[in-house]
Amino acid sequence: MISDKNLARIAGFCYLLVIATGLFSEVFVRQALRVPNDALATAHNIQANEMLFRWGFVADLFNFVVGIPTILILYHFFKKSNKIILQIALAFVIIQTAIIAVNLLNQITPLLLLGNDTYLTTFQPNQLATLSLLSLNIQAQGYGVGLVFFGFYCILIGYVIFKTNAIPKIIGIGYAVAGLCYLISNFTMFLSKGFANPLFIYLAIPILLGELSLCLWLLIKGIDTTKLEK
Numbered sequence: 001m002i003s004d005k006n007l008a009r010i011a012g013f014c015y016l017l018v019i020a021t022g023l024f025s026e027v028f029v030r031q032a033l034r035v036p037n038d039a040l041a042t043a044h045n046i047q048a049n050e051m052l053f054r055w056g057f058v059a060d061l062f063n064f065v066v067g068i069p070t071i072l073i074l075y076h077f078f079k080k081s082n083k084i085i086l087q088i089a090l091a092f093v094i095i096q097t098a099i100i101a102v103n104l105l106n107q108i109t110p111l112l113l114l115g116n117d118t119y120l121t122t123f124q125p126n127q128l129a130t131l132s133l134l135s136l137n138i139q140a141q142g143y144g145v146g147l148v149f150f151g152f153y154c155i156l157i158g159y160v161i162f163k164t165n166a167i168p169k170i171i172g173i174g175y176a177v178a179g180l181c182y183l184i185s186n187f188t189m190f191l192s193k194g195f196a197n198p199l200f201i202y203l204a205i206p207i208l209l210g211e212l213s214l215c216l217w218l219l220i221k222g223i224d225t226t227k228l229e230k
Contacts, residue, residue: 154179
């Protein structure tokens, strides 16, 4: 049997991997290679860094796999005192995972379009580049849709943490704030002309701090299970 402390550490370690792989695929792959409104430059970057682009895709897949233990372990610990809220949160995160996982097809599409298959010769290079950038733009919007559901998940989990006292209340508040920032960021993007998101650079910091604080607390301190029975 795995002790509660080690179980919490497993959740924290898996969450750390989720954060690391998510940052890698988003910041060092998608944002690094995508050039807004320049399809040819984006296509050139992808072709010149094809292996990096593939690693970004694999990192996202790995992200979903290692994220599952974190979600289920948190559910395991808190379900006794907040089962309904935890079930709603679990439903939100399942929807989020399904949306973003399917949306990865848009992320890998540029590799198919920019390949050397003979059937692609019916298209001009600039047409293939345009379709590739369009695919990445669709991926970005699909990713945002998934993060809306994850934002609600964070708010609910933050509330549960705040109410149970098994983890410091400030971490619960920070996690709920991270969820609220996800909602503000993505709804701003959906409602802005050209899907601009000027608030993201300001909201990214509380999002990272909120998620990282929970991750590190689980990894280092664990969960005070004696307070879960109260």
